[in-house]
Amino acid sequence: MDLYDELPQSELLYDPAFTLLLESCEQHQLSVVDFITLNARELSRISQRSITDVYKFQQLLLRELHLQYVNENQPHLLERGSEPKHFTTGDLAIDDILGGGIFTKNITEIFGESSTGKSQFLMQLSLSVQLPLKMGGLGGKCVYITTEGDLPTQRIEGILSSRSEFTESGVSQDNIFTVSCNDLESQEHILNVQLPVLLERNNSAIKLVIIDSISHHMRVELQGGSVKEAQNNRSYVDQTAERLLDLANKFSVAIVVANQVGDKPLQEVINPYQQSILDYEYQLGWLVGWKDSSIMYRQKQSELINNDDILSDDEDSILIESQFQKFLESREPAQPNQGTTESNKPSNTSVNSNQNAKSRSTLTIQKIRKRNIDQRIPNLGLSWANHVSTRILLKKTYKASPLIQRGEIKFYEGSDVAKFWKVKRILKVVFSTFCSSDEITFEIIKRGIEAIT
Numbered sequence: 001m002d003l004y005d006e007l008p009q010s011e012l013l014y015d016p017a018f019t020l021l022l023e024s025c026e027q028h029q030l031s032v033v034d035f036i037t038l039n040a041r042e043l044s045r046i047s048q049r050s051i052t053d054v055y056k057f058q059q060l061l062l063r064e065l066h067l068q069y070v071n072e073n074q075p076h077l078l079e080r081g082s083e084p085k086h087f088t089t090g091d092l093a094i095d096d097i098l099g100g101g102i103f104t105k106n107i108t109e110i111f112g113e114s115s116t117g118k119s120q121f122l123m124q125l126s127l128s129v130q131l132p133l134k135m136g137g138l139g140g141k142c143v144y145i146t147t148e149g150d151l152p153t154q155r156i157e158g159i160l161s162s163r164s165e166f167t168e169s170g171v172s173q174d175n176i177f178t179v180s181c182n183d184l185e186s187q188e189h190i191l192n193v194q195l196p197v198l199l200e201r202n203n204s205a206i207k208l209v210i211i212d213s214i215s216h217h218m219r220v221e222l223q224g225g226s227v228k229e230a231q232n233n234r235s236y237v238d239q240t241a242e243r244l245l246d247l248a249n250k251f252s253v254a255i256v257v258a259n260q261v262g263d264k265p266l267q268e269v270i271n272p273y274q275q276s277i278l279d280y281e282y283q284l285g286w287l288v289g290w291k292d293s294s295i296m297y298r299q300k301q302s303e304l305i306n307n308d309d310i311l312s313d314d315e316d317s318i319l320i321e322s323q324f325q326k327f328l329e330s331r332e333p334a335q336p337n338q339g340t341t342e343s344n345k346p347s348n349t350s351v352n353s354n355q356n357a358k359s360r361s362t363l364t365i366q367k368i369r370k371r372n373i374d375q376r377i378p379n380l381g382l383s384w385a386n387h388v389s390t391r392i393l394l395k396k397t398y399k400a401s402p403l404i405q406r407g408e409i410k411f412y413e414g415s416d417v418a419k420f421w422k423v424k425r426i427l428k429v430v431f432s433t434f435c436s437s438d439e440i441t442f443e444i445i446k447r448g449i450e451a452i453t
């Protein structure tokens with residue numbers, strides 16, 4: 001029977017009194033529409049179940065349909081005192097740039113490439129929400145839905161045990177409900193059926209719902225296809241977001257999701273003057289947190305004489321390049337065009353050093369010449385983004401290592417160019433209802449995510 005498709009939250013699905021009737025309906029291909037259009041006698045004849053059972057089921061079903069499609073669609077006044085509340089991320093500087101922290105009754109999205117710290121951030125939130133009100137938490141429990149394997153409880157334990165403010169306030173993994181879904185169908189069932197029931201049963205104790213990640217199954221199962229399919233997919237994403245927002249409002253919970261990224265390859269702009277600033281393509285860069293230089297490059301590339309200059313916002317590349325050139329010059333033989341003779345041949349150490357230097361030169365120059373153009377965008381597109389109130393980008397870039405900054409390249413003996421670079425992690429608020437766009441650098445340590453101020 002198609003009861004689950006039509007009314008996924010129906011209590012009749014799980015009522016043992018109707019298990020046999022539902023099985024008969026399935027067997028005799030009776031649908032919800034049949035229960036609306038046929039009378040109980042006819043239904044009883046087709047399903048071969050007692051008329052009393054059929055009549056009872058039919059009345060309950062009609063009442064549920066009425067509630068869903070008639071009553072719930074009536075306009076209603078907002079309840080008083082229903083403003084969103086916020087809780088700490090566990091780091092005051094990050095709270096500050098988020099306008100106070102993470103907000104209930106809203107969807108917050110954290111997106112970024114692999115290994116940028118999305119899961120680490122989410123795990124930290126699953127603990128910080130439990131802190132008491134006076135410490136910036138909501139004293140609430142958390143539901144953690146994973147789509148890529150089980151919850152990494154050891155990593156959560158690592159954060160928990162290294163923060164005394166957590167352990168001394170009774171923050172515990174016991175307050176985290178966790179469930180993992182392996183495909184889109186189980187994700188749907190969890191979001192549409194299990195989650196609302198869990199929120200209802202826990203009577204306001206749950207304050208945070210995490211989904212890591214919302215796009216993992218969707219991007220695989222909702223890919224491409226015809227225009228019609230693409231339209232259906234957009235509408236599916238829209239409905240999913242709408243339902244999550246309803247839950248966030250109804251149960252006063254914060255919904256925080258991770259979203260993965262896909263590619264938006266660079267397309268040549270033939271005539272930048274024909275672009276309207278209202279075009280989605282034109283505005284995309286701001287919606288997805290690209291650097292200003294990338295946005296300008298993408299929009300105006302045909303106009304620029306030396307295209308790459310605009311992307312040279314990477315001063316550290318220039319610093320490394322100049323230091324490396326000086327280093328190479330200091331090592332070059334006096335007459336590089338002449339063949340090396342036995343008499344002027346440098347010592348073995350120097351030869352190796354020169355060879356290393358040359359191999360380093362090639363590697364480094366490749367790296368430095370690479371001007372970065374942002375081309376990653378979060379999955380799920382505009383219909384999803386319209387429901388998100390705070391979008392946070394986590395990204396990993398590189399800056400000159402202390403070796404370069406201290407001008408000590410001459411002491412470096414190896415040939416690994418990675419030693420010239422140091423990871424720099426950035427948390428960027430791309431847009432938010434609660435604060436203006438801003439960014440901050442952070443590090444991932446055992447305690448979790450901490451801003452570098």
Ligand SMILES: Nc1ncnc2c1ncn2[C@@H]1O[C@H](COP(=O)(O)OP(=O)(O)OP(=O)(O)O)[C@@H](O)[C@H]1O
Pocket residue numbers: 112113114115116117118119120121155158444445446447
């Ligand atoms: N205890 C720790 N100390 C330092 N760094 C850590 C620690 N635990 C994890 N990391 C770092 O965190 C990063 C992984 O973060 P995380 O798993 O949150 O990424 P992600 O954005 O969720 O990636 P994916 O999309 O692949 O799941 C790795 O670079 C790892 O080195």
